[in-house]
Amino acid sequence: MAAKKEKSEGSGLQGLKENPQIMMAVINSGRERLAMMQQEMAQLNSRMAEIDIAIKTLQYMEKNQDERLMLPIGAGVYIQAGIPKDSQIYSEIGSGAILKKDRKEALEILEDAKGKAEQLQRQILIEQSQITAKINETSMKLQEMMGQKK
Numbered sequence: 001m002a003a004k005k006e007k008s009e010g011s012g013l014q015g016l017k018e019n020p021q022i023m024m025a026v027i028n029s030g031r032e033r034l035a036m037m038q039q040e041m042a043q044l045n046s047r048m049a050e051i052d053i054a055i056k057t058l059q060y061m062e063k064n065q066d067e068r069l070m071l072p073i074g075a076g077v078y079i080q081a082g083i084p085k086d087s088q089i090y091s092e093i094g095s096g097a098i099l100k101k102d103r104k105e106a107l108e109i110l111e112d113a114k115g116k117a118e119q120l121q122r123q124i125l126i127e128q129s130q131i132t133a134k135i136n137e138t139s140m141k142l143q144e145m146m147g148q149k150k
Contacts (some may be wrong), residue, residue, distance in 0.1 A: 023142045030135040037128050044121055051114045058089070058107055 061069070065085045070078040089106035090098045101109065 018141075018145060020142060020145060023138050023145075026138050027135050027142070030131045030138075034128060034131055034135075037124055037131075041121065041124055044117055044124070048114065048117045048121070051110055051117065055107065055110045055114070058103055058110070062103060 061083055065083075068080045068082045071081050072078050088100045089103055091101050091106055091109055093099050
């Protein structure tokens with residue numbers, strides 16, 4: 001009796017997996033998740049570009065300490081500014097809090113943030129690949145089922 005009960009429970013789960021409505025829900029859910037991940041990736045790419053600009057600016061400032069920089073103040077307007085060699089860097093740490101850092105520390109913070117962003121980017125790409133594979137697999141099974149019912 002116990003063996004029959006296990007078998008019937010197993011076939012019940014199989015029936016759920018082969019239910020076209022459930023399969024479509026899996027496909028739609030996967031597509032929605034992929035769309036969200038594409039938005040996350042776009043935001044991450046924007047953040048990484050911002051980090052790269054900050055790193056390059058700090059490196060440029062280190063090499064060209066006596067030059068004046070054109071700093072954007074908004075709406076396509078710039079101001080020339082000179083930055084003293086020993087000037088401090090101010091880094092936002094969240095919730096509007098700002099810490100004073102020297103250039104070396106600021107570069108380290110930025111490089112660390114860049115590394116974390118790259119790692120997150122790799123994780124998102126792996127997850128996107130897995131979701132796409134699941135969508136494709138489910139779609140193929142659904143097409144096979146629909147072909148058999150005709």
